[in-house]
């Protein structure tokens with residue numbers, strides 16, 4: 001099988017697997033314990049924090065380790081809203097956020113917060129002016145993702161953060177950076193971004209590990225109470241092997257970013273060119289989108305049928321995104337872009353990894369062409 005679902009999860013890097021195995025075997029002491037084994041765990045954690053911070057260009061004390069971006073996003077959004085509730089009850093996000101962001105805001109609405117869900121333009125990006133018009137004096141937090149996980153549309157988060165901080169210095173800015181890290185450059189330091197979420201398994205680290213960058217001086221209401229680990233904001237014994245593995249993966253992804261991006265662009269271009277003329281295909285990814293994602297629909301066609309045709313050819317792709325592929329709901333992201341219900345119900349996502357080449361693009365083009373031919377002959381297949 002050839003795997004083309006790297007936006008859902010990536011194969012862990014061999015060096016990451018080796019590191020995690022070593023740490024699991026040799027360093028099982030609780031980093032909070034005072035004996036030598038505990039001290040060894042603490043040192044590994046400290047080193048991993050330094051590596052993560054160094055890679056992101058921030059301070060080690062600004063990194064909070066979590067179980068992944070779902071937790072980082074919940075921690076940033078609910079933690080900021082609760083901590084700073086005396087400043088106001090108004091929050092701003094976009095209509096295309098990942099469920100871990102979107103549902104966090106929906107939950108806060110139930111607790112009396114007022115949330116503005118900013119629309120997107122037809123190319124899937126939020127308009128800076130619309131965000132600026134939505135923010136008010138009593139806005140506490142603005143949360144906009146860097147790269148959309150379905151279409152790969154890139155949001156102008158650096159510009160939004162800059163303009164927001166000029167006009168509303170007290171408004172906090174959160175960015176879900178999960179699909180952007182290692183794919184689309186973004187500088188955190190002096191950017192105006194206060195909170196930034198990552199998940200290790202999207203950049204060849206382990207599942208179940210992530211981080212939240214919390215700019216110095218910002219307090220978050222802790223969602224997990226307990227022993228006070230992670231500066232009191234995230235209690236619970238740290239997952240040292242996973243965190244060390246994440247730090248390694250983070251550094252490798254950053255070091256190899258330019259080379260990977262060059263390759264993804266080449267493969268993506270070839271793929272898009274090759275499928276563009278397929279009958280009924282509607283491309284949902286903007287041309288200037290992230291280099292690793294190609295998203296398209298065959299309106300009116302069940303995407304699972306196309307997916308299974310590709311699977312028969314040994315190719316694994318995704319319908320929508322992994323987090324929502326088990327629901328029959330139309331894509332909230334595509335609807336927000338003004339796409340039809342039929343288009344929003346028939347999305348297919350191909351997402352690339354480090355190992356892919358132009359030959360892989362050719363395999364996909366061939367398999368999709370074959371699937372289209374086969375399905376267009378079926379009643380109720382392609383229209």
Ligand code: PMP
Pocket residue numbers: 007008067068069070071073098100145147148149176178179199200201208321322323
């Ligand atoms: N945000 C985005 C944009 C994502 O793509 C994902 C993963 N699908 C998450 C957050 C959540 O990450 P995790 O499932 O690792 O918690």
